[in-house]
Amino acid sequence: MRYFLLTLLLLSGCGEKPENEYTDFIFQLPFQMTARDTVAVGDTLWLTADFSDQLREFYSGNTYPVTPQNFELKTLLGLFELTLPDRSIGNQPSATEYFTFINKTGSLTNLGTTFSPVSYVYTSGRYQLRVGLVAQRRGVFCANFLDDWAGRRGKEAVPDLTYLVPGRTPDGGKRYARFDGFYYYINEGNTNFYLFKQHCLAISVVNNPSVGNINAEQEASFTFVVK
Numbered sequence: 001m002r003y004f005l006l007t008l009l010l011l012s013g014c015g016e017k018p019e020n021e022y023t024d025f026i027f028q029l030p031f032q033m034t035a036r037d038t039v040a041v042g043d044t045l046w047l048t049a050d051f052s053d054q055l056r057e058f059y060s061g062n063t064y065p066v067t068p069q070n071f072e073l074k075t076l077l078g079l080f081e082l083t084l085p086d087r088s089i090g091n092q093p094s095a096t097e098y099f100t101f102i103n104k105t106g107s108l109t110n111l112g113t114t115f116s117p118v119s120y121v122y123t124s125g126r127y128q129l130r131v132g133l134v135a136q137r138r139g140v141f142c143a144n145f146l147d148d149w150a151g152r153r154g155k156e157a158v159p160d161l162t163y164l165v166p167g168r169t170p171d172g173g174k175r176y177a178r179f180d181g182f183y184y185y186i187n188e189g190n191t192n193f194y195l196f197k198q199h200c201l202a203i204s205v206v207n208n209p210s211v212g213n214i215n216a217e218q219e220a221s222f223t224f225v226v227k
Contacts, residue, residue: 018173024180025161026058027066029073031129031184033143037192038225041135044102045224047077047143049120049129058183064164068122071159074148075118075182077108079133082140082199082223089200089217095141102132115146135226140199145184145220183212184220195223 034045054063066073081095094114101108106129108116120127133143149158161177169175196202196217204213 018169018171020173021169021175022178023166023175024059025064025164025177026180026183027055027064028058028183028185029055029075029145030188031145031186033186033191033222035187035190036224037195038227039135040227041138043226044132044134045143047129047131047133049127051127053122053125053127060166062166064166064177067125070163071179073120073127073182074152075120075184076115076146076148077118078115078144078146080114080142080144082142082196085199085201087201088203089142089144089196089221092142092200095137095139098135098137098139098141100134100136102134104132105130107131117148138226140195140223140225142196142200142221142223143186144216144222145186147182147184149179150181183215185215186220186222189219191219191221192223193218193221195225196221199223 029049030051031047031049033047036045039045052063053065053067055066056063079095079099080089080092081098082092084092096111096114096116101111106121107119108131109119110117118129120129122128135141152158159179161179164177165174166177167175193202197205202217204210204217
C-alpha cells in the first residue's frame with residue numbers, strides 16, 4: 001500500500017506544466033495639429049505632443065509603462081501632396097520639399113524625401129514634441145504618421161515587452177506582451193478626412209475598412225489646403 005500511494009503521488013506531479021501565452025500590444029500615441037482645413041502660404045502648422053510614458057494599449061484599454069530605457073518610440077512623419085484622386089496615399093507624390101520646419105521641442109531629424117524620423121524630448125515621465133511646418137507652396141497636402149518599427153521587422157529585433165506580464169492564462173501560465181506596433185491619433189480623430197476622400201483614394205472606405213487602415217487614413221493623417 002505504501003508503494004501504491006507513492007506511485008499515485010509521483011503520477012500526480014507529472015501533469016503538463018501550464019503554457020505561457022503571448023498577447024499582441026498596439027500602443028496609442030496622441031498628437032495635435034493646428035486644427036484648420038485651410039492655411040495660406042507662409043503660415044505655420046504646429047505639430048505637438050505631450051503624453052505620459054504610461055501608454056494606453058489599444059486592445060485592452062489598459063496603460064503600461066514605456067520609457068526610453070524600455071525601447072524607443074520610433075515614429076516617422078510623412079508629407080504628401082494629394083494630386084491623384086484615384087490613387088492611395090502611398091502613391092501620392094512627396095511634399096517634404098514644400099515645407100520648412102521649426103524645431104521647438106524635439107525635432108524632425110534627417111529629413112527624408114517623404115518620411116522623416118520624429119525625435120521626442122522625454123522629461124519628468126512625459127514625451128513631448130513641438131514642431132512647426134511652414135507651408136511654401138499652394139496645394140492639398142497630407143501629414144501622415146507611420147510606425148518606424150514596421151519597416152525594421154526582419155532587420156532588427158522588435159522591442160522586447162516580456163517585462164510586461166498582463167495577467168495569467170486559465171491554467172495558470174504567464175501571459176506575456178508582444179509588440180505589434182503603434183496607432184497614432186491626431187486631434188482625437190478630427191483630421192479633415194473629408195478633404196482626404198476628395199483628393200485621394202481612401203482604401204479604408206472603398207475596399208478595406210480594417211482597423212489598421214481606418215487608423216492610418218482617418219486618424220493618423222491630417223489633410224489641409226494651402227492657398
